[in-house]
Amino acid sequence: MIHDGRWLEVETPEGVVFSLPLAGPVARFLAWQIDLAAIAAVATAIAYLTRWAWDLLPDTVAAVNYVAIFVVAAGYHMLLEWRWRGATIGKRALRLRVVDRRGLRLSPVQVVLRNLLRPVDQLPLFNLVGGVAMGLSRHAQRLGDLGANTVVVRVAPVPLPPVEHLTPPRYNSLRDRPHIEARLRRAVPPAAAVLAVRALLRRDEMDAAARVELFREMAAALRQWGALPPELTAGRSDEQIVRNVVDSYFRAPS
Amino acid sequence: MIVDLRRFLERRRPLWEELDRRLRAVEADPFARIGLDDIRRLHDLYEQVAADLADARELAVRTEVRDHLEALVARAYALVYALEETPARFRPLRWLAAELPQAVRRRARAGVTAAAAFGAGVLLGGAALLADPSARSHLMPFDHLQLHPAERVLAEERQMRAGGDLAGEQAGSFAAMLLVNNVRVSLLAAALGMTFGAGTLALLLYNGVVLGAVCVDFVVAGQTAFLAGWLLPHGSVEIPAILLGGQAGLVLASALLGDGDRRRRVDRLAAAGPDILSLLGGAAVLLVWAAGLEAFLSQYHEPILPYGLKIAIGLMQTAGLAAWLAFGGRWAGRPAP
Known part of the structure; x- marks a missing residue:
């Protein structure tokens, strides 16, 4: 708000x-x-x-x-x-x-x-x-x-953010690599993780070009922090990578 | 700390949605009565969502979810605690017979100060007119008071003899106009309490000045009987009503200033609020009565109504009013806070 x-x-x-x-x-x-x-x-x-x-x-x-x-x-x-x-x-x-x-x-x-x-x-x-x-x-x-x-x-109504944007639409391959998830949680600064979540929640409010650019920059930074192997990111869009990292970062460790 | 954001949102969201639904239903119909089961469920949901709000401080998406929960908790909080603080039922007869006189006596200092300011104005106005009769139009800047008293009495009595019937022509609208005007003055006297009482005292003083000048004008012109017969029937009620408005304003000023009370300003104002309303309610009731008297009794003069009768009515009213305010509610004791 x-x-x-x-x-x-x-x-x-x-x-x-x-x-x-x-x-x-x-x-x-x-x-x-x-x-x-x-x-x-x-x-x-x-x-x-x-x-x-x-x-x-x-x-x-x-x-x-x-x-x-x-x-x-x-x-x-x-x-x-x-x-x-x-x-x-x-x-x-x-x-x-x-x-x-x-x-x-x-x-x-x-x-x-x-x-x-x-x-x-x-x-x-x-x-x-x-x-x-x-x-x-x-x-x-x-x-x-x-x-x-x-x-x-x-007293303007405050709608709940669209939580479905946080859900990875496809299988999150990071879940199969607990050591990478652990590294992500350790290496990615909390402020950056929060920023990623907020970007996902507000994706529909963004201009298409700006959204592509924003997720490109975010995905690059997350790849670098998490030292993500290329096979885990290949064929996935930048936004998908951000979703997967957010999912892994905030998911309760099993 | 909430680690799994998605799980937290998915698990708790149905509760938030239920609370929102229930609040919407209550808010959509302010006249609806809420059943005991609904109250219990609302209270239960409020506590759960309030706990979620406390947890949400740890959330990654703090702003969005917290804003949503804060808005929800704020609505529920206002409703749940309002249900617990239901005000006592207003009983008009008890208020009139006991609570109003009690409030007048409880706030006697403010009442005496209001009367003193008004009395000082009367003395000032009278003295000013005696000292400088040419200031008449400035001291009484109203069209109907510009005529010399003797001429006015002559004209009024001539109209009575000719069968002039104000009641049949415009007494109702005249009474309504007087009522509205006097209620406005009383409300303003109370509201000006927010100027720490200075505005209230100035307004009372000014009204006193006008009355003092009018009284001296008629007395000096040898028209005391007409003056008493004209003013006493309604003035014996109208002036106390305006003084009640002034008393309310000074109670407000006293709560603002503290006046030796060490409580916080908001607590002093909250404590003074019911008395201020009682005093203003009393003023309004008296003004309704006074407007009727002024339109249907005060405007009739000899030979239709003997001045002696009008004066007697005025004096009896004064005595009755004084007795009511002095003794009303003494048997009932202080009302529970």
Whole structure:
């Protein structure tokens, strides 16, 4: 996952540490714009739905509109963040979510508090105070987040790498030569082995010419480190050699 | 250390996929109730995948697999621990009768400070108008207050005699407008607590200045009975509501500043949060009541409604409100944290 921004590190009671990518100001601003559009749409719908009663009860309709629009504007974020586990329509669209600073789901008090403090973040115009607070805060928190101890994180799905690329498509002849496998494990630097694995996992993302060139260089280096006999590499593509070496390198010794 | 990467991925992947499937199902329907067996299975899977994440630190393909597991564990962690920390059920009547007055008393220092700031504003506004009557339009920059008090009383009473019926024309929308405006002021007073209380105090002071100037303006013009009859019915509720908003802001400021509390800021804020919400909830309830009174009672004057009756209603409300906040919830003791 590529994320150049800040991270929130969380340690669970089980002692496991994980990181959550924090949402940046631009994504949050765009999500807010979508939410404003949603609020405007609901307000328009309320005005439209109550229009039929205007001639009959103009004062009551005006009062209902006034209060309902205020309630929608003030309650939209609170209701959705509470029921949608920290998300609103805008945040869902931008794959963002509000979470407790400890990585937990928001409590109702946190939901209300962070939204009650929104007027201060919006001062004087265009969320300037909130934006400055986010820039200065280690966890990109606006004042409402600081008050409620919340953060906004990105929740983009992270697919599991295609592990099948690690599987040698043909028989791995290196498995018949335990001494060569042992030499490979000893001679190939761990960083180079990791690089080879990552190259295999990302092969489909590469341009064909670049992929051929990359595996050619890798295979040459692995041949040299492992002093691979020519009969074990003859007739095999460079990528196949890299697959076989990775398979042998990370396979549990039998 | 995981030596056989492929075997590790192949062996553990079904568990990760099951956890992902279960999380997706829960996330897709936030209103769904999760059964006990599902909770147990989720917890079990969470612990296993968390252990895999710890192992994945040793993996050759650390970044890809770890990112996947971290995202999975983060989702499961938020859900599993949220299920363990289910908040107590909100009981509106208990809150109104006991918890709100308790919060007001528990945070009495902030309440007294808010009242003092507002009171200082009243004195300042009154004194400023007495010292410089020409500053009237600056001290009360609202159209409906620009008329001289005697002229206004004359006009209002003439309208009453002519059968002017505000309730039949625009009382509802007027009440709604007042409600929204006052709730906004109360919310802003609370939110400005994030300025370490300076904004809250300034807002309370300003509102006090306007009220002080209005009071002196009418008293000096000999319209004290009209003023009391006009302001007391709704003001006896509306002003305490705004003070509750200010009190909430000062509680927030106190949690930010520490104020002798040696706990971490986040812990102080977490502890103050429920009281801040209670105070603001109280302000909102009072403002709904005040808006109704202002639209349907305060705007009616003699000869339709005698000033004495309106003043009596206002005084009774003040006494009732004071008794509620002073004694409400004393029998119930402190709520469990």
